Amino acid sequence: MRIVHKFHLEPQTGIAFIVQKGQNIRVIDVEGEQVSDFVCFARKDIKEVLSANRSMDYNGKIHLSTGDVLYSNSSNLMLTIVDDQVGKHDFLFAPCSQEMFQISYGITKPHPNCLDNLDTHLSRYGINKHAIPTPLNIFMNAKISQDGLINIQPPLSKAGEFIELRAEMDLIVGVTACSALKCNNYKCTAIDVEIYET
Numbered sequence: 001m002r003i004v005h006k007f008h009l010e011p012q013t014g015i016a017f018i019v020q021k022g023q024n025i026r027v028i029d030v031e032g033e034q035v036s037d038f039v040c041f042a043r044k045d046i047k048e049v050l051s052a053n054r055s056m057d058y059n060g061k062i063h064l065s066t067g068d069v070l071y072s073n074s075s076n077l078m079l080t081i082v083d084d085q086v087g088k089h090d091f092l093f094a095p096c097s098q099e100m101f102q103i104s105y106g107i108t109k110p111h112p113n114c115l116d117n118l119d120t121h122l123s124r125y126g127i128n129k130h131a132i133p134t135p136l137n138i139f140m141n142a143k144i145s146q147d148g149l150i151n152i153q154p155p156l157s158k159a160g161e162f163i164e165l166r167a168e169m170d171l172i173v174g175v176t177a178c179s180a181l182k183c184n185n186y187k188c189t190a191i192d193v194e195i196y197e198t
Contacts, residue, residue, distance in 0.1 A: 001196040007175075008010065009036075011188040014117030014176035016041065016125065019167045019195060020196060025084065026164040027138050027175060028192040029157040033185040035178035037095050037114045037135035039122075040078060043170035047126055049073045050079075050089035052134040062144075070136065070165070083164040084158045090140045092150065095132060096180040112179040125172050132174070138163055140183060154185035164196075 004023065007015050014037075019025055027036050042048035051073040058075075059068045065087045094100070095114035101107040119129035121129040139155040177191040178184060 003194050004197050005195040007176065007193040009177040009191040009193065011177055011190055012112035012117070012179040014121050014174060015193065016118070016121035016172065016174045017195070019171045019173050020197075021167050021170050022197065024164050024166050024196040024198075025079075025173065026162050026194040026196065028160065028162040028194065029086075029139055029155070030159065030192055031068050031163070031189040032157055032159040033139075033155045033187070034140040034157070034191060035140045035155055035180075035183045036191045037118065037174075037176040037178055038138050039095075039118060039133055039135045039170040041122075041125070041127060042076075042078070043074060043172055046125065046131070046172065048074050048076065049131070050136065052136070056091055057133050062092070063090060064136075065089075067169075072189070073133075077168045079165040079168060081163065082166050085161040086139055086155075086163060087127045088141050088156045088165065089136060090142050091134060091136060092142055093137055093140065095133055095176070095180065096183075100180075103180065114176040114180075116176055117176050117179070118174045122172070122174050124191045127172070133176045152182055155183075
């Protein structure tokens with residue numbers, strides 16, 4: 001494989017880009033314990049988006065890993081996870097937002113957040129924040145208790161570990177280096193993204 005593009009996301013930032021069918025997307029945790037929000041849209045129709053519900057439903061599990069496939073809201077195959085060095089990600093949380101910081105943490109001053117970062121970069125493709133779906137929360141480590149409570153733990157990812165996904169259609173992809181301290185063991189760090197083709 002050869003690298004077609006490489007992006008470095010500074011802490012609490014995001015990026016959006018085009019990926020062609022058959023190319024692989026590698027999301028790399030640079031320093032370890034850093035979550036990355038991942039969303040995508042069909043390039044031919046931006047109303048077709050990554051679907052958390054359908055992906056969990058059709059795979060029969062909450063935590064997806066190597067060999068699992070990610071589906072769109074039209075039940076079309078969008079991505080296949082071809083390599084996963086961490087094995088713990090989820091589809092449970094919306095992108096962190098200014099409203100989330102206010103409601104959950106009482107932060108009223110402007111705060112970097114994944115929703116605004118995705119909106120900023122996806123807007124050039126005609127996608128606004130209201131169209132952004134629940135992301136694949138890469139490296140997110142959330143445990144659910146028997147009574148349904150969600151307990152956010154530090155990500156299991158170590159420095160340099162990655163997840164790699166193969167595009168099964170032409171895609172518009174948005175990726176962040178998550179801005180929420182609690183998700184990232186209280187230290188927001190960088191994310192690298194590499195696009196490969198065989």
